[in-house]
Amino acid sequence: MGVDLFARCRDYDVARSARAAGVYPYYPVFAGPGAPVTELDGRSVIMCGSSDYLGLAADPRVIRAARDAADRYGTSRSGSRMLNGGTPLHAELERELAAAAGLPEALLFPTGYQANVGAIAGLTGRRDVVLVDAEAHASAYDGAGLGPGRAVRFRHNSAADLGRRLAASPGDAARLVVVDGLYSMSGDACPLPTIVETCRRYGARLLVDDAHGFGVRPLDVGGVDLLTVTFSKALASVGGAVLGPPEVLDYLRHHARPEIFSAVAPPSSVAAALAALRIGAAEPWRGERAIAGAAGLRAALGAQGHTVPAGPGPIVALPMPDLASTLAAWRGLLGAGVYVNPVVPPAARCGLRVTITAAHTDAHLDTVATAFADRVTPDPR
Numbered sequence: 001m002g003v004d005l006f007a008r009c010r011d012y013d014v015a016r017s018a019r020a021a022g023v024y025p026y027y028p029v030f031a032g033p034g035a036p037v038t039e040l041d042g043r044s045v046i047m048c049g050s051s052d053y054l055g056l057a058a059d060p061r062v063i064r065a066a067r068d069a070a071d072r073y074g075t076s077r078s079g080s081r082m083l084n085g086g087t088p089l090h091a092e093l094e095r096e097l098a099a100a101a102g103l104p105e106a107l108l109f110p111t112g113y114q115a116n117v118g119a120i121a122g123l124t125g126r127r128d129v130v131l132v133d134a135e136a137h138a139s140a141y142d143g144a145g146l147g148p149g150r151a152v153r154f155r156h157n158s159a160a161d162l163g164r165r166l167a168a169s170p171g172d173a174a175r176l177v178v179v180d181g182l183y184s185m186s187g188d189a190c191p192l193p194t195i196v197e198t199c200r201r202y203g204a205r206l207l208v209d210d211a212h213g214f215g216v217r218p219l220d221v222g223g224v225d226l227l228t229v230t231f232s233k234a235l236a237s238v239g240g241a242v243l244g245p246p247e248v249l250d251y252l253r254h255h256a257r258p259e260i261f262s263a264v265a266p267p268s269s270v271a272a273a274l275a276a277l278r279i280g281a282a283e284p285w286r287g288e289r290a291i292a293g294a295a296g297l298r299a300a301l302g303a304q305g306h307t308v309p310a311g312p313g314p315i316v317a318l319p320m321p322d323l324a325s326t327l328a329a330w331r332g333l334l335g336a337g338v339y340v341n342p343v344v345p346p347a348a349r350c351g352l353r354v355t356i357t358a359a360h361t362d363a364h365l366d367t368v369a370t371a372f373a374d375r376v377t378p379d380p381r
């Protein structure tokens, strides 16, 4: 008799004991729209844990576009883009994404996660080195781990550390550097000019994952070789894309396994993303409002005595001292009708992550700030 594979599941007690103690925060079930106000356990809550930054996931124009696409093309293509899955909508979204980002061409993936994994693992070979920012998204690490190259982590936002690690990598290795445009957990931005300059100095290629910034704040793509985006945030849908030079995307069409061996994003998702992309461009106040709302909340929390990291986007990160205080603060806010994301290791250091969207009203933002004042004690350190 060998070892039972499921033994580790029986021994994995973290979720079970948290549930028994009534402090398990994950996999909640929301009745109602995703944002800005939804329903949890029969109570109305302000949703500050969704990345629907432009407030378009419940917009009637986006819903109509999704419905029309389902009417015309069905609910699923039931296969991959490579074989039977493509529609004119997929090609149209690729054209408009490339034009919006200012890069030559785009290639859709079923999700943003798959876009990162597909691009990184698909491009890199056995001798290659993938250098990933310490706070980059898990999909960047998974792509680096899945590919045959060597993964190297460099200090968050440190061009100096990146430069040292590039200098130390073998001369015959091709190098790919991976950063986020806007970091999902800390809410800070990549210092792109210094990272671009460092990549150029060592002849490395640069991939920027702008999942959280795309459609919300412009990104200067000068010096960016590849850009990945998701539709699950500003674009009010599900899906992702890699943008870059045509020859690289053509290579990925034949080497990016998450694109080749997975079903294409459904036409309704693609149509929703296309509608949201157009609305976001025509209504720039949406991105500006989300960013201004987050800046206002950062200022309010600062005035309450919290130490809030600066950030240029719609994500407000509030570090917490430990797991217990994180969960207590999360529960306190929920009691006041405000849902935020609790962040615990190994995803990142302990903290609360508050996302602000264009659909949050001034009254919602006031309620959120008041809930923090009433329920979350500033860390005295």
Ligand code: PMP
Binding pocket: 111, 112, 113, 114, 116, 137, 139, 180, 184, 209, 211, 212, 230, 231, 232, 238, 239, 240
């Ligand atoms: N990159 C970053 C920085 C993200 O935060 C996420 C989603 N959490 C992804 C990629 C993956 O995107 P998707 O939801 O489309 O899989």
